[in-house]
Amino acid sequence: IDGRPTDITWGPNWDDDLGGGPDHLADDPVLKKMNDQVRLEYEQAFLFYLPRICEHCLNPSSGALYKRIEDGIVLVDQDRCRGWRMCVTGCPYKKVYFNHQTGKAEKCTLCYPRIEAGQPTVCSETCVGRLRYLGVILYDPDKVGEAAATPDEKDLYEAQLSCFLDPDDPTVARAAEESGIPHDWITAARRSPVRALITDYRVALPLHPEYRTMPMVWYVPPLSPVVESLTATGHDGEDPAKLFAAIDALRIPLDYLAHLFTAGDPAPVEAALCRLAAMRAHMRRINLGDPRDPAIARSVGLDERGIEDMYRLLALAKYEDRYVIPTSYTGTVPPDSVDGGCSLDGDGGPGMYDAGLPGMDSFHAPPVPETVAAGDGLRGRVNLLNWDGRGLPRGLFPRRRESER
Known part of the structure; x- marks a missing residue:
């Protein structure tokens, strides 16, 4: 706080929030790509939470991992798994775990019994911030390999977008039905909040596309407190022109976000942040009763209706709008499995936290x-x-x- 070096050795949420200080931050692979653009000093620190689960990739790593044809969920084939842990080291997102009790690899199952019953995952439904959305995206599997092999990493974001199909296209809908996809799944794809955020509004981005696994958990990048920063310098923080210009000087550097979400290409990240800022400016005028300015929406490639629809989806979406999940069209849902909680949350799971296990009350396990x-x-x-x-x-x-x- 006073500028003198501080050796912080412990604290709440140490691994997530503090990260060990400048000595450990110097090993951040994203920061290494940015040279001296981020000063490794506490007073210059920035923080945003990035919840990471299995990405249920279109092109998952090999081994006992497989992608279900009926819904795209990536699972571990427990019969094929031999406990060699190659899928653990092969997952670039580090979301495959080894269960020492069973000798098998395990991972997030996207609560597939709940999905089959048309219900959201446990982590989505219990998110107090209502920040998780679930929906259907139709894609062309024949294009996945070609997209993953795109030579330039910065083109991988657009390459993956090219794999997604438009469910409103009659040709796509007809081909989907001919391949056995039920009509209610096509309808769900048209109503999908995920598809809207990814392809319509272009505010959701993939995590580390340079891994070439074609991840399917996408993120809306954080718009750091740019308004307060502008106001502190004596400018009108709500002026759209100044707001857009200030995005280049965010406390969370634009290049840092680009290396997280678009393999270093800042243009898609900047476009997403500008749309979020435009939505803020447009809705502020409506809430204050000020005259509407259609130029705000046009400046980010939207019209007034589109920007208000995006606002309703991001800020006011109801349960049925955030989770558009059709029921399964193959297999059966086991009884008592819908409300059984997270599949990794019970006895015998990867953490092996059986009830009453010695050491549960102490970090230093006896x-x-x-x-x-x-x-x-x-x-x-x-x-x-x-x-x-x-x-x-x-x-x-x-x-x-x-x-x-």
């Missing part, structure tokens, strides 16, 4: 009693969620039997 049932070398392991990474607590590795020594 040794687990070395009791292994006969013929069961996978029992008695330490709870990985509580292990602090120091030392080798008993139970971290399977105990060798007397016959193996």
Whole structure:
């Protein structure tokens, strides 16, 4: 605060919020691409939360991972999985986990029993900020490989957009129905909030498209407090012209966001932020009773109706508008599975946090009693969620039997 170096060694949400300070931030792969554009000083720090789940990619890494034909959800084939953990290291988003208790890889299942029943995922429905949207996007699988092989990384965003199909196109709708996709799925694709944010309004962007897995969890980039920054300098923070110009000087650097979402191309990120700023300026005039200015919407490639529709989707969307999920047209929904919570949240999950497991009340996990049932070398392991990474607590590795020594 006073400019002197501060050695912060611990704090709330240390890994997410503080990141270990400048020494560790210097290893940020995104910052390495930006040279000296970001000063690694606390008073210059910026923060925004980026919730990361499995991206359910169009082009997932190989191995036991497969993409379901009926809904595009990426799962781990438990029968094919041999516990080699190649899919764990192969996932660039690090969203495949190894279950030491079962010896199998596991990952987010997108709550597929709920999806099959037409209900949203648990993490979407319980998001207190109503920030997660779910919907159907039709795409051409024959174009995915070509798009993933795009030579220039900065062209990958547009290449993936070219894979998506327009459900309002009669030719697309007819081809979809001929391939066996039910009509209600095509209708859901037309109402999809995800499709609107990605292709209509162009405010949602993919995370690290340079990984070439064609991710399908997209993000609306954060519009940092640019209005307050302009006001502090004596300017009218709500003046659209000044607002758009200030986006280049955001506290969260534009290039940083570009390396996150568009492989370093700042143009799509700047366009998305300008649309968000235009929506703010347009709706402020309406709320204050000021005369409307159609030029605000036109400046970002929208009309007044389009910018107000985007506002309703982002700010006022109801439950049925945020989640447009048709029921499954194949298979059956197991009973009692719809409201069973997150699939990774129970006994035997990747974290192995069984009820009453020793060490749950302490970050430093005490040794687990070395009791292994006969013929069961996978029992008695330490709870990985509580292990602090120091030392080798008993139970971290399977105990060798007397016959193996």
